[in-house]
Amino acid sequence: MENSFLEEILNITLLSLRVSGSAVLIGALIGVPIGVILGLGQFRGKQSLICFIDIALRSFVNTFMGLPPVVVGLVVYLLLTASGPLGPLGLLYTPAAMIMTQLIMIVPIIIGVTMSAVGGVEKAIREKALSLGATDRQAAYVVLREARMGVLTAIIVAFGSAISEVGGIMITGGNIRWVTRTLTTAIVVEVELGNFELAISLGIILLTMAFAINLILTIMQSRGAKR
Amino acid sequence: MMTFHVETRNLCKEYSGKKVLTDVSFGVEKGEIFALIGPNGAGKTTLLRILDLLDEPSEGTVWFEGTQVDYSARDRQALRRRIGMVFQRTVLFNMSIFDNVAYSLKVRGESEKYVKQKVSVMLEHLQLRGFEYRNALALSGGEAQRVALAQALIIEPEILLLDEPTANLDPRNVSIIEEVLSRVNRERKTTMIMTTHNMFQAENLAQRVAVLNEGEIERIGTFQEVFEKPSKFLTDFARLENVFSGVSKVTTEGTSIIDVGDGLQVEAAFKKVGNVTFYVSPEDIILSTNRLFSSARNVFEGRIMQISDLGPLVRLKVRAGEDFILQITKRSFNEMQLNVDSKVFIAFKASSVQTI
Numbered sequence: 001m002e003n004s005f006l007e008e009i010l011n012i013t014l015l016s017l018r019v020s021g022s023a024v025l026i027g028a029l030i031g032v033p034i035g036v037i038l039g040l041g042q043f044r045g046k047q048s049l050i051c052f053i054d055i056a057l058r059s060f061v062n063t064f065m066g067l068p069p070v071v072v073g074l075v076v077y078l079l080l081t082a083s084g085p086l087g088p089l090g091l092l093y094t095p096a097a098m099i100m101t102q103l104i105m106i107v108p109i110i111i112g113v114t115m116s117a118v119g120g121v122e123k124a125i126r127e128k129a130l131s132l133g134a135t136d137r138q139a140a141y142v143v144l145r146e147a148r149m150g151v152l153t154a155i156i157v158a159f160g161s162a163i164s165e166v167g168g169i170m171i172t173g174g175n176i177r178w179v180t181r182t183l184t185t186a187i188v189v190e191v192e193l194g195n196f197e198l199a200i201s202l203g204i205i206l207l208t209m210a211f212a213i214n215l216i217l218t219i220m221q222s223r224g225a226k227r
Numbered sequence: 228m229m230t231f232h233v234e235t236r237n238l239c240k241e242y243s244g245k246k247v248l249t250d251v252s253f254g255v256e257k258g259e260i261f262a263l264i265g266p267n268g269a270g271k272t273t274l275l276r277i278l279d280l281l282d283e284p285s286e287g288t289v290w291f292e293g294t295q296v297d298y299s300a301r302d303r304q305a306l307r308r309r310i311g312m313v314f315q316r317t318v319l320f321n322m323s324i325f326d327n328v329a330y331s332l333k334v335r336g337e338s339e340k341y342v343k344q345k346v347s348v349m350l351e352h353l354q355l356r357g358f359e360y361r362n363a364l365a366l367s368g369g370e371a372q373r374v375a376l377a378q379a380l381i382i383e384p385e386i387l388l389l390d391e392p393t394a395n396l397d398p399r400n401v402s403i404i405e406e407v408l409s410r411v412n413r414e415r416k417t418t419m420i421m422t423t424h425n426m427f428q429a430e431n432l433a434q435r436v437a438v439l440n441e442g443e444i445e446r447i448g449t450f451q452e453v454f455e456k457p458s459k460f461l462t463d464f465a466r467l468e469n470v471f472s473g474v475s476k477v478t479t480e481g482t483s484i485i486d487v488g489d490g491l492q493v494e495a496a497f498k499k500v501g502n503v504t505f506y507v508s509p510e511d512i513i514l515s516t517n518r519l520f521s522s523a524r525n526v527f528e529g530r531i532m533q534i535s536d537l538g539p540l541v542r543l544k545v546r547a548g549e550d551f552i553l554q555i556t557k558r559s560f561n562e563m564q565l566n567v568d569s570k571v572f573i574a575f576k577a578s579s580v581q582t583i
Contacts, residue, residue, distance in 0.1 A: 125320070131312045
């Protein structure tokens with residue numbers, strides 16, 4: 001009994017990590033390059049059309065940075081439900097559906113924070129690289145390198161919102177024991193059942209985990225700043 | 228017709244409707260050090276940015292070795308690889324000094340071994356040995372500027388553009404940088420175009436100078452030529468007053484007598500023959516109502532042309548063959564009961580006569 005209880009808690013914790021970790025990883029692969037391209041936009045010519053598209057894209061990204069998880073959950077649910085367009089894939093109530101939900105939620109965050117980090121690198125850095133003989137691509141890489149701390153911040157922020165999110169994955173994961181139950185969804189259920197001790201324990205695990213991961217990333221950040 | 232190493236023809240540059248450069252044409256020969264002098268906002272930086280192909284001129288053309296720059300991406304990049312530029316505001320990458328200096332070689336795909344050896348020689352030249360693994364953002368202004376110079380010099384550029392390379396640096400850093408520049412110019416025949424508002428730097432380093440004022444070249448030539456009969460703008464900019472030119476002859480006592488014309492002969496403590504331009508600073512001139520018998524070698528009679536009140540000081544323009552500007556205290560002015568057209572004597576020592 002005691003054993004299977006610990007086992008279940010371990011299962012819940014690992015699932016939380018797996019879902020949010022995968023979402024952040026995939027999110028970074030998609031979001032960082034887009035953020036870099038949009039961020040580098042400030043260095044380019046100022047033709048009015050490009051300028052307009054640029055502003056529109058930025059505003060779009062900024063709006064989606066504050067996307068309510070429940071709304072994302074609802075949309076993903078409608079996509080994955082049996083009668084929905086992606087219904088045949090049979091992904092509803094699986095960890096894949098949860099990853100998808102968190103991914104949609106955090107990609108704008110990663111794009112937005114990366115974009116402003118890259119955009120915040122001085123124009124002089126790029127010109128310096130070009131002046132020293134860099135190609136456009138090499139110069140863009142230098143700008144990204146200078147913005148690396150900001151990119152890491154984007155990942156930290158994204159992970160923070162993914163691991164603490166509950167509304168979206170509740171809808172698309174369904175909070176099924178041993179399958180799609182995560183720390184946050186479990187807390188909701190235990191509170192509803194009146195199991196406050198368990199809810200509090202899960203909450204402490206969640207906080208500790210978030211703290212540990214942020215600690216590692218912050219150490220990386222402060223080391224990287226000096227390199 | 229001879230081809231210049233770098234040449235501009237009728238360059239104009241406008242930034243959002245404001246003219247920054249107007250009809251700038253000049254040529255710099257291979258191996259020459261050419262200085263652009265002028266006050267802030269004269270367009271010096273813009274001109275260097277155009278020469279480094281970071282900006283395109285609104286009108287006019289830039290030529291390297293007789294070939295016109297066509298501003299295609301490939302052309303820009305190929306030319307930039309032959310040009311080194313040191314920016315006015317030092318920008319270094321957030322990496323070690325070694326990586327900063329190695330950068331220009333790495334983007335050219337040089338081998339690791341070559342880069343390593345080259346960087347260490349370069350750091351040695353700029354007295355930066357032992358700095359290799361320090362972060363570039365932790366350097367003092369002078370050290371950072373030396374790193375920036377190393378970044379530009381390591382590619383052995385044919386042309387080196389320097390935007391105020393020693394502005395705001397302490398004398399030690401200035402002399403390290405100036406020494407490196409003149410050595411590189413001597414040994415590699417690197418063509419250098421530098422902006423400065425340090426007149427002495429322009430005189431010491433450059434073979435020719437151009438004076439840029441509000442985006443236009445006002446004068447161009449050797450330092451002597453430019454400062455011979457300097458314009459009002461030039462003397463204002465250099466904060467020089469009482470600037471005169473004349474023909475100098477050495478006397479038997481080892482001083483010089485300079486014939487300025489209009490019967491004015493000035494004795495100077497230096498020994499120079501031929502055309503000279505000199506100035507006497509207003510503070511060094513003594514004013515009296517009678518001819519002074521003193522150690523001052525130069526005493527001239529004149530009349531006060533103009534009086535301006537500067538609070539505790541009074542500034543006078545005295546016509547004594549040429550117009551001299553001098554300053555006295557208000558108290559002296561009152562005690563001497565001076566007025567416009569008063570007859571006065573001015574006196575200054577031979578050692579107060581400074582050549583430019």
